[in-house]
Amino acid sequence: MKKEIIISSLNDMERLAGLFGEKAYPNLVLLLSGDLGAGKTTFAQFLGKKLGVKRNITSPTFNIIKSYKGELPIHHMDCYRLEDSEEDLGFDEYFNDGALVIIEWYTYIEEFLPESYITLDIKIMNDQRIVTLEGTGSKNERVVKEIYEEFTD
Ligand code: ADP
Ligand code: MG
Secondary structure, rough: OEEEEOOOOOOHHHHHHHHHHOOOOOOOOEEEEEOOOOEEEEEEHHHHOOOOOOOOOOOOOOEEEEEEEOOOEEEEEEEEHOOOOOOOOOHHHHHOOOEEEEEEEEHHHHHHOOOOOEEEEEEEEOOOOEEEEEEHHHHHHHHHHHHHHHHOO
């Protein structure tokens, strides 16, 4: 079941990311889509902040994968540069070492993605953002439902 959340400010985005920080569990994979400037990296930064990451989270466009220490370790990927590549950067390892994984431009590594994940699609509409959430697998469906209910409470 898809859930739509309306984000009207950076503060709303921080609150949404904060809820993900509360529900995050080892090996949770978050797939982020949306145009350049939609707010994917900003969401990752707020999520890292909630999980106590001390380092500054910056866009991994050039490195593709950056890892951080927090209450949960985080792998932050930006697969934009892999558009025309079939290369496996050892993704399986990243999905199975107990970290939270956040992926921007995930459609470029579709063949390497795990079975269960949560997608967040961010669309800019006028001066708001619509974030569409969808979880695969019963656990992720439940997480999405809980986050939706707590956000809109
Ligand atoms: P992406 O990673 O999707 O390309 P970024 O997160 O790098 O996007 O950029 C989003 C930009 O929009 C940032 O400069 C951010 O401060 C700004 N912004 C303004 N309002 C919001 C919001 N509600 N949510 C996320 N980003 C926002
Ligand atoms: Mg980005």
